[in-house]
Amino acid sequence: MAIRSLTARVLAVSTVWAVVALVVIGVVISALYRQGSERGFQDLLRAQLYNVINSISVDEKAALSGSPQLGDLRFPSRRRAGIGSSSRSANSTRRR
Numbered sequence: 001m002a003i004r005s006l007t008a009r010v011l012a013v014s015t016v017w018a019v020v021a022l023v024v025i026g027v028v029i030s031a032l033y034r035q036g037s038e039r040g041f042q043d044l045l046r047a048q049l050y051n052v053i054n055s056i057s058v059d060e061k062a063a064l065s066g067s068p069q070l071g072d073l074r075f076p077s078r079r080r081a082g083i084g085s086s087s088r089s090a091n092s093t094r095r096r
Contacts, residue, residue, distance in 0.1 A: 006037075048070065051068050051069060052068045052071070055067065055068040055069065056068065
């Protein structure tokens with residue numbers, strides 16, 4: 001049984017095109033989001049690796065020593081940001 005009405009045929013074809021377009025757009029957006037997320041996670045892992053490498057040292061007895069800061073590197077802690085005794089002394093010299 002064929003669809004004889006022009007309105008019904010246009011409606012059917014436009015519905016199929018709309019569904020196909022939504023599926024394609026969904027796949028593209030999903031792929032772009034996945035790539036961005038993986039790139040961000042890779043950058044975070046690389047930053048953590050550099051943090052560990054730079055905070056660990058080898059002493060004379062060939063033992064590892066150091067204490068890496070493994071917190072969230074996007075938000076600097078007070079110790080890493082320099083907020084503490086050094087900033088207090090800088091503020092106290094400005095007030096004098």
